[in-house]
Amino acid sequence: MPEIESFTLDHTAVLAPYVRRIGVEHGPSGDAITNFDVRLVQPNEGEIPTAGLHTLEHMLAGLLRERIAGVIDISPFGCRTGFHLLMWGEPAVADVVRALTDSLRFIAEDAVEADIPGVSALACGNYRDHSLHSAREWAKVVLERGISQDAFARVGV
Template identity: 50%
Template sequence: MAEVESFKLDHTKVKAPYVRLAGRFLTPRGDVVEKYDLRLAQPNREALATAPLHTLEHLLAGLIRDQLPGVIDLSPMGCRTGFYLTVLGPLSPERVLEAFRRALEGVLLAEKIPGASEKECGNHQDHDLQGAKAWAQRVLEAGLRLQESVYL
């Protein structure tokens, strides 16, 4: 089985909330693709409930694109502690951190959830705008920081 970068990360030594460059790849055409770990919750200590996480995914999908060029995807982590952001780079971790902070500030201003109807969403009943705002506020108050990769 292929190695997975996140399975080599020592989850006991990282300090959420943070932004971490989790990988940089060069495509056969010479494009740089970067993967960022946008961590909201401390691994193995807490996790986001699915409804606020789902709502954050819907909100951040657009808000992060407003802040950064070349966003390929924003996906929630299966452990429910944050998101993976994939971008056409290269970008700097500092730039991604600032964009993530601004996107979280945008979550606080949201009055509705984009793409949350039955036609637009595969689980449209599992959303929580107030819970998403509470997580955004919590992360902003704690302060985002850059995290180096700490491997096993």
């Protein structure tokens, strides 16, 4: 079985919240895709409830695309502590942190139900499982702690 980088990470040594560049893959034409670990909650100490995580996923999908070029996808970890963020090119971690911070600030301070995209039966496979209240509260927690640019130290918060 191939080695999966996420499963080799020492989850007991990281200090969430942080953004970490997992790696860069290059396609046959030389295109680069960068995978980021966007960790919002300390692993094995907590998790974002499903409805809040689902709402964060839907909102970040659009908000990040408005704030930083090259977003391909943002998908939640099964452990519910954060997201994989896939992007074209090799963006700097600091730029991702800025876009994420601004997006979470909008969710925490200004978002209303109408700002959540894709919450119909046509647009979402589990459209009833959303919570703006939970997403807002978790966004506030992350912003209060600050998002580090280093998974193992509180840098650039």
